[in-house]
Amino acid sequence: MANTGRDRQAEMTTTERLVTERPERRTTAPRGRGASGARRSLAPGRNATMAGLLAPSIILLVAINAYPLVFAIGQSLHDGGITGAGDFVGLENYATALQDPAFWNAAWFTLIFxxxxxxxxxxxxxxxxxxxxxxxPGRSMFRVLLLLPWVVPVVVATTSWNFLLATPSSPIPTLFRTLGFGDVQFLADPTWAMVTVIVFKIWGSFPFMMLMMNAALQSVDHSVEEAALIDGATWWQKLRHVILPIIARPIYISWVLAAIFTVNDFPTIYLLTGGGPVGATNTLVVFAYRLVFQDFRTGYGVAVAFLITIVIVAVSVFFFRRINRAAMAN
Known part of the structure; x- marks a missing residue:
């Protein structure tokens, strides 16, 4: 009985202790919130300190990128050459470009290319x-072989293609004559030169697309494909209505990157055809290069380069909007 009384007394003291501790815990909660509020009040000071520490690096990066941009804008507004800025002409260089048939020929081939x-x-x-x-069997080796056109340096690839196509006695023209197609001049005929540089660019670019799409297809759940097949979808319907909508964002991103790479591709054209024959394969980048470093019309060439930049930015904005729509749809 004595033990029972002691147990009850211990339970009562424990209960009283819990009751007395609950208000204390409730009273300490606002203290915690007050401490968090104090921490929040210290956040602006910490952010200012971090901004001050990052400011020198940010200013340096902006200066490094802004100075060439501002200097190039100034050059595009003058009619000078490499040795001097020349006289201020305003937007005359841009107006000259928009009225120049050579500019539009280069722009047209750049679009096709x-x-x-x-x-x-x-x-x-x-x-x-x-x-x-x-x-x-042999999938890994097959993947490595497919990557070779993208891995090989452009100089080596263009040299090899020149050896195969440049002269009438080269292997490919000789093969075409043997097959009865006549004397095909791949780099001397304007039409064949356009086809040749496009095929060369496709040959060097499809491995990049393959890598991008291979990575995108990893995100497609096989259960979704199996559900489509169970519902009676054909292989084409599954690809069009299931797989492609799921990987729409990587597709648009790959198109944007490939378009930027292609528009700015200088070595492919310059090393393979030099923009010829008779300017048939002259892209805007090669056209701007010739204006600056061969004709010494720096202002006009820089203006053409800025027009290229404006077009690339417009295309990028269009595709980025499609990317956002695809993200919202998914």
Whole structure:
């Protein structure tokens, strides 16, 4: 009985202790909130300190990137050459470019070169990415071989293609004559030169598209594909209505990157054809280069370069909007 009384007394003291401790805990809660409020009040000071520490690096990066931009804008508003800025002409260089037939010829071929190279290389890269999803003997070696056109330096690749195509006695023209196609001049005929540089660009670009699409296809859940097949969808319907909408964002990103790379691609054209024959393969980048470093019309050439930049920015904004729409749809 004595033990029972002691146990009850211990339980009562424990209960009283819990009751007395609960108000204390309730009273300490506002203290905690007050401490967090004090920490929040210290946040602006800490942010200012961090901003002050980062400011020198940010200012240096902005200065490094802003100075060439501002200097180039100033050059595009003058009619000088490499040795001097020349007289101020305002927007005359831009107006001259928009009225120059050579500029529009280069712009037209740049458009054909970009659209054909990006579109066809994406189709080929997507096809190989779908093939590489399945397991078959020698898949790793096949993937490595497909990456070789992208890994090989441009100088080596263009030199090899010149050896294969440049002269009538080169291997490919000789093969065409043997097959009865006549004397095909791949780099001397304007039409064939355009086709040759586009094929060369596709050959060097599809591995990039293949890598992008291969990475994008990794995010597609196989259960979704199986559900589509169970519902009776064909292979094409599954690709069009299931796989492509899921990987829409990587597709648009790959198109933007490939378009930027293609428009700014100087070595492919310059090393393979030099912009010829008779300017048939002259892109805007090569056209601007010739204006600055061969004709010594720096202001006009820089103005052309800025027009290229404006077009690239406009295309990028268009595709980034499509990327945001795809993200909202998913």
């Amino acid at each position: 970009t659209v054909a190279s990006v579109g066809i290389s994406w189709v080929i890269g997507m096809t190989f990415a779908l093939v590489l999803r399945s397991d078959f």
